Amino acid sequence: MNKKRLVLVGLLVCFVLLATLNFLGAYPPCADEYPDWQTSPYVLPYPVGESYPLYQGNCTLGGHHGVYRYSYDFLMPIGAVVTAARGGIVFEVRTGSVDGGGSDNLVKIQHDDGTIAAYSHIHDAMVAVGEGIEAGDPIAWSGNTGQTGGTPHLHFQVSTCSEPVNCGTLPVTFRNVGEERLVEGEVYEAYPFEQP
Numbered sequence: 343m344n345k346k347r348l349v350l351v352g353l354l355v356c357f358v359l360l361a362t363l364n365f366l367g368a369y370p371p372c373a374d375e376y377p378d379w380q381t382s383p384y385v386l387p388y389p390v391g392e393s394y395p396l397y398q399g400n401c402t403l404g405g406h407h408g409v410y411r412y413s414y415d416f417l418m419p420i421g422a423v424v425t426a427a428r429g430g431i432v433f434e435v436r437t438g439s440v441d442g443g444g445s446d447n448l449v450k451i452q453h454d455d456g457t458i459a460a461y462s463h464i465h466d467a468m469v470a471v472g473e474g475i476e477a478g479d480p481i482a483w484s485g486n487t488g489q490t491g492g493t494p495h496l497h498f499q500v501s502t503c504s505e506p507v508n509c510g511t512l513p514v515t516f517r518n519v520g521e522e523r524l525v526e527g528e529v530y531e532a533y534p535f536e537q538p
């Protein structure tokens with residue numbers, strides 16, 4: 343093997359190695375251990391009795407990777423009622439975009455442990471910053487704002503700070519669903535629940 347070829351092969355090996363490391367960094371596997379669903383502080387983010395499919399689950403090759411890997415997308419039509427998955431104080435409200443474009447309209451709620459849930463792509467908010475909210479309270483109408491890929495859905499995530507780019511997302515289970523891990527494509531009914 344001549345010198346030139348050796349250098350080329352070396353570069354190729356380096357490239358493949360770096361690409362692999364980059365891929366593993368961006369798409370780390372989901373945690374093996376999720377919080378116990380039966381004692382979870384969270385319920386599904388839609389009204390009791392309603393059922394919606396999980397459009398995108400955790401740790402996917404779609405939008406839910408890297409810092410967003412513990413996000414959930416529920417396939418909800420524009421105008422469907424979104425409810426709080428956990429009680430807290432409304433931390434942020436963003437509206438003004440119309441369905442089909444713009445940036446995300448969203449509601450963020452801060453819980454008593456400091457974590458913050460985000461409800462994104464909504465059509466409009468029903469709440470204002472500073473309002474106290476209980477789990478199950480209606481907070482928004484689902485929509486199709488921001489980068490939805492053209493499909494109306496609700497994006498839900500929980501973080502330890504307001505922007506996941508700074509702190510990532512946390513694995514979340516829901517106590518009114520009857521299962522620990524939600525599977526993409528399955529339809530989940532929100533069962534009755536008690537406040538924590």
Ligand SMILES: [Zn+2]
Pocket residue numbers: 398405406413414415496497498
């Ligand atoms: Zn999403």
